[in-house]
Amino acid sequence: MALLDLDIALGLRSYELKVALGVDRETVALVGPSGAGKTTVLQSIAGLRRPDRGRIEVGGRAWYDREARVNLAPEQRSVGLVFQEYALFPHMSVRQNVAFGGPARVDELLDRFGIGHLASVRPTAISGGERQRVALARALARGPEVLLFDEPLSALDAHTRTIVRAELEDLLADLGLPTLIVTHDMRDATALAHRIGVMVDGELRQLGRLPDLLQHPADAFVARLTGANVLPGLAGENEAVVAHPWELTLAAERPDGARAVPGTLHGVVPEGDRMRVRVGDVVVVVDEGEVERLGLARGAPAWAVLPPGPPRVVAL
Amino acid sequence: MSDISVGRAAAAALSALIAGVVLTFLALPIIALFTEFPLRDVPELLRDPFVQDTLKVTVRTNAIANVLIIGLGTPTAYLVAMRRFRGRSLVITLIELPLVLPPAVAGIALLSAFGVGGLLGPTLKDAGIVLPFSQWAVVLAVTFVASPFYLRQAITSFESVDGTLTAAARTLGAGPTRTLLRISLPLAASGLLAGWVLAFARGVGEFGATIIFAGSVRGETQTLTLGIYEVLDSNFDQAIAIGILLVVLSATVLLSYKLIISWRSSTSTSPSVFARTS
Numbered sequence: 001m002a003l004l005d006l007d008i009a010l011g012l013r014s015y016e017l018k019v020a021l022g023v024d025r026e027t028v029a030l031v032g033p034s035g036a037g038k039t040t041v042l043q044s045i046a047g048l049r050r051p052d053r054g055r056i057e058v059g060g061r062a063w064y065d066r067e068a069r070v071n072l073a074p075e076q077r078s079v080g081l082v083f084q085e086y087a088l089f090p091h092m093s094v095r096q097n098v099a100f101g102g103p104a105r106v107d108e109l110l111d112r113f114g115i116g117h118l119a120s121v122r123p124t125a126i127s128g129g130e131r132q133r134v135a136l137a138r139a140l141a142r143g144p145e146v147l148l149f150d151e152p153l154s155a156l157d158a159h160t161r162t163i164v165r166a167e168l169e170d171l172l173a174d175l176g177l178p179t180l181i182v183t184h185d186m187r188d189a190t191a192l193a194h195r196i197g198v199m200v201d202g203e204l205r206q207l208g209r210l211p212d213l214l215q216h217p218a219d220a221f222v223a224r225l226t227g228a229n230v231l232p233g234l235a236g237e238n239e240a241v242v243a244h245p246w247e248l249t250l251a252a253e254r255p256d257g258a259r260a261v262p263g264t265l266h267g268v269v270p271e272g273d274r275m276r277v278r279v280g281d282v283v284v285v286v287d288e289g290e291v292e293r294l295g296l297a298r299g300a301p302a303w304a305v306l307p308p309g310p311p312r313v314v315a316l
Numbered sequence: 317m318s319d320i321s322v323g324r325a326a327a328a329a330l331s332a333l334i335a336g337v338v339l340t341f342l343a344l345p346i347i348a349l350f351t352e353f354p355l356r357d358v359p360e361l362l363r364d365p366f367v368q369d370t371l372k373v374t375v376r377t378n379a380i381a382n383v384l385i386i387g388l389g390t391p392t393a394y395l396v397a398m399r400r401f402r403g404r405s406l407v408i409t410l411i412e413l414p415l416v417l418p419p420a421v422a423g424i425a426l427l428s429a430f431g432v433g434g435l436l437g438p439t440l441k442d443a444g445i446v447l448p449f450s451q452w453a454v455v456l457a458v459t460f461v462a463s464p465f466y467l468r469q470a471i472t473s474f475e476s477v478d479g480t481l482t483a484a485a486r487t488l489g490a491g492p493t494r495t496l497l498r499i500s501l502p503l504a505a506s507g508l509l510a511g512w513v514l515a516f517a518r519g520v521g522e523f524g525a526t527i528i529f530a531g532s533v534r535g536e537t538q539t540l541t542l543g544i545y546e547v548l549d550s551n552f553d554q555a556i557a558i559g560i561l562l563v564v565l566s567a568t569v570l571l572s573y574k575l576i577i578s579w580r581s582s583t584s585t586s587p588s589v590f591a592r593t594s
Binding site for chain 1: 478481484485486487489490498502503
């Protein structure tokens with residue numbers, strides 16, 4: 001059994017949330033559109049919301065068990081929850097905020113997160129990245145057994161986001177706690193998590209490592225979320241071929257014997273040292289200069305060519 | 317000058333005139349209170365044993381009433397603000413009702429509930445308690461008419477405390493009581509204070525319910541406002557002196573209320589304060 005083990009069901013407005021998940025000393029990200037029930041999972045673990053049925057166990061101890069009528073209050077659950085907008089107490093200084101979680105290790109935590117110089121400042125007067133660190137220090141002050149993050153990077157601007165993402169990556173590796181991150185951003189998930197769970201309409205569609213999600217997407221939704229092209233009409237009825245942009249090649253003429261999709265070429269933009277183009281709705285990543293080499297230009301008819309071999313097919 | 321600008325000037329003059337009349341009407345009685353009567357005699361008149369008695373009754377009864385309003389009103393407001401239950405809007409309407417109830421009706425209502433022949437009269441009599449025309453009747457009357465001012469404001473203040481902050485406190489190991497004391501109360505404090513200032517002002521000015529339910533017994537139930545009524549015919553100067561005392565008190569209360577409100581908006585805890593800044 002995993003350190004954090006949950007199997008819960010909870011009726012939401014338009015669907016039932018059903019999630020079974022085990023998290024060991026690793027980071028798992030729940031990714032999905034807003035309204036998929038991701039935050040509800042975190043709230044259930046933290047005890048802020050009661051599932052209709054199921055159980056939640058941490059380190060072999062039941063935090064919630066419908067059968068056994070166990071439902072610990074939030075304060076009895078050893079959990080560090082970092083809220084989306086951090087939920088720092090505006091009437092307390094940074095030090096008081098951190099000490100609220102546990103007074104014993106305040107100085108150590110302020111030091112560790114490089115916020116010692118802000119100790120006497122109110123959280124309203126500091127930057128978003130600094131608030132993030134205060135929220136983290138406060139969550140850790142309790143010495144939690146489980147760490148939960150609700151959209152940890154969404155409140156930050158692009159520049160700060162990159163920095164904080166890297167900090168968070170290092171921190172989570174250091175802590176080695178069972179960590180659950182909720183995000184709608186696949187990039188945050190891939191940067192921070194060992195395993196990624198894709199949630200749609202309260203349902204965990206697929207849970208696995210990034211290569212699994214890329215190579216064997218469970219359905220069209222998972223495939224699209226990883227940035228893959230989902231191409232109907234190339235396989236059987238109610239099926240689609242999934243191809244990642246870097247697996248496709250570009251051609252000016254219809255190639256013989258290969259599966260290909262025609263479309264107008266547009267959206268030629270650099271991506272790293274390669275170029276990202278679109279053929280109709282299909283995204284293809286090609287080497288720089290490839291477009292010119294093929295004698296193509298923006299607006300010209302072109303073909304997105306699938307690699308040889310059996311295609312990756314998902315149900316629609 | 318064109319017709320249009322003449323029209324505009326006339327409209328501006330007319331509205332200025334109306335505003336002037338309104339302001340004069342509102343200010344004149346207050347000015348008259350201070351000018352119709354030699355101000356230097358006020359301290360002397362306030363030292364009069366009669367005024368001293370009414371002042372003592374007012375201070376005593378209002379102190380008790382305000383302790384009751386805050387002591388019992390705060391937990392009640394917290395409960396109503398935090399819980400969603402069936403009939404909640406009915407409860408809130410009930411709380412607000414005394415605000416719009418004519419004070420005389422409040423007095424009659426209190427009499428029918430706690431009077432000797434009233435709803436609880438026999439029960440209270442058996443317990444040896446006779447409320448009407450006692451100091452406690454004043455306390456009850458003041459509490460009845462003034463508490464809605466505090467309750468209403470307190471409910472709104474507790475409701476406006478960001479729920480994620482209290483949730484955060486819980487996940488950080490604080491139980492409901494510690495969350496209330498360390499998070500909800502401090503964040504709602506300025507709102508509670510503003511509500512209390514209003515309740516206090518209403519309580520000190522209470523007249524109608526008190527005279528009906530508690531009567532006007534010197535040294536027992538006769539408050540400052542009842543005192544004014546008592547000496548109105550016999551000693552008009554003294555009535556004015558009490559009036560000046562109450563005006564000064566009311567103005568102080570109003571001023572502190574405004575200060576609290578402006579201080580509140582400057583230390584607001586709205587989420588916008590937490591908007592991204594970096």
